[in-house]
Amino acid sequence: MDFYLTALLQGLCFSAIALGIYISMKIFNIPDITTDGSYTLGGVVTAILLTHHQPVYIILPAVIFAGALAGALTGIIHTKLKINALLAGILVMTALYSVNLSLMGRSNLPLINVSSLFTLINIATDPNQNAFWILLFFVIIITLLIGYLLKTDFGIAMRATGNSESMIRSLGVNTDRMKIIGLALANALTAVSGYLISQFQGFTDISMGIGIVIVGLGSVIIAETLINWFRITSVWLSLVLVLTGAIIFQLVLAVTLDIGVDANLLKLVTAVFVLIIVSLPRITFKKTS
């Protein structure tokens, strides 16, 4: 049972990354691969500040700022230098690997015996339950903030940017600026996931971000399938489904491990699972038509 609780907690940690991918992929229609780098960056910044005994309240802003910077960089390369978004993301992600490594000075930084988010706040005595309430609180705050943002005039303009660029430009929006802000926001959220996971698992590793984008993509795709299925137009409900997607995704992985699938095959299982989710709506659609 503990196994599934951990999966649930990881799912909550990955909610931020899922929301980030939702913003870059669904709202801005940009495939952003910076994720792998900015996620690790979030973990790296957290680990360095924690091990240097910096006050907790500056760590989160620092992580958000670092992630936003990485995203903004991808945005600037994409919009100002007119480079394909996918390539821009790959460039920044690649560069971030070296940046992360030199920041840490080594490939792994343990966070044992440092006070983290999960040891500072004590709501429940059981560490897993404690983590659950902290993460839940965290995720609710983030979701409320993003949900509010998307409802504002700025948020509507954001959503229109990925939808009809000619329209939104004729309505007085600088789409380049909007995309840079959007990617900054998406990667800031991604970095927050790195921040949470590092403290949750108790270490930051240089390779923790490899292939992490699939976690976000998988979550968003699960959400999208549900959104299309139930014809959901509400912004709030969509966000909740993205969070649900992140948790389902982790639970599926937990089930796979639980039934005895070799851990080495986990990435393969992940890929196949995402493939199934993506193709599911099309398969059922064919049957009905």
Added chain:
Amino acid sequence: MIDLINVHKIFNPGKANQVNAVNGINLNIKREEFLVIVGANGSGKTTLLDMIAGSILPNSGSIHIDGKDVTKIPGYQRSRWIARVFQSPLSGTASDLSILDNFRLAAIRTKPKGLSIGVNETFKNQVKEKISTLGMGLENKIEQPMGTLSGGQRQALTLLMSVMDNCKVLLLDEPTAALDPRSAEIVMRTADELIKDYKLTATLITHNLKDAFNYGNRIILMGEGSIIKDINAAEKQVLKQNDLFDWFA
């Protein structure tokens, strides 16, 4: 209201596929003038309109709107004066957003898009009232995504959206090209009414010579990037529809 002085636009200069889209056009569009532009494909009509809107910048020459030199000002900043209706209904509206959200953006076209929620009950009623003037029954569907509407409905709404905020210039680039005759007529009539009611300066590109004849108070014929004919209001009064057809013969 709009002044174009010796405006040139050359695509791919110096290359084998160089196109001289607009060759030194001088054009003055007066306040509240409704200018109709006709001309064959490739005559530079759309390029001209794009340069007024700012989505294309000219190679040389200058453009003034309302007395201000806007030659170097990017398109999104010219939205202070200009509203546009595009040829494709997809370009003028955001499909995935609700009608309401589309109207909200249009209502703050000339203003910054801030971090406050602007869609409230007052605004909803205001939009419903505006939309009901179309008589299409869309006022009860404002929460629906724009993508669920037909091309004609979307073009009509795009027109309404253009007057949601302070608008001086309305640019219409073949707004009815993708529509059936009935929808096209509704859209053109709506456009004409709005232009009169809001005292707009308007420019319409059309291939429909009947529309060119029926609407507007000035008409120009373009060919190979230049203005070939310029018919003012008085001359347009005596112009016959057949004369227009003869231009293309």
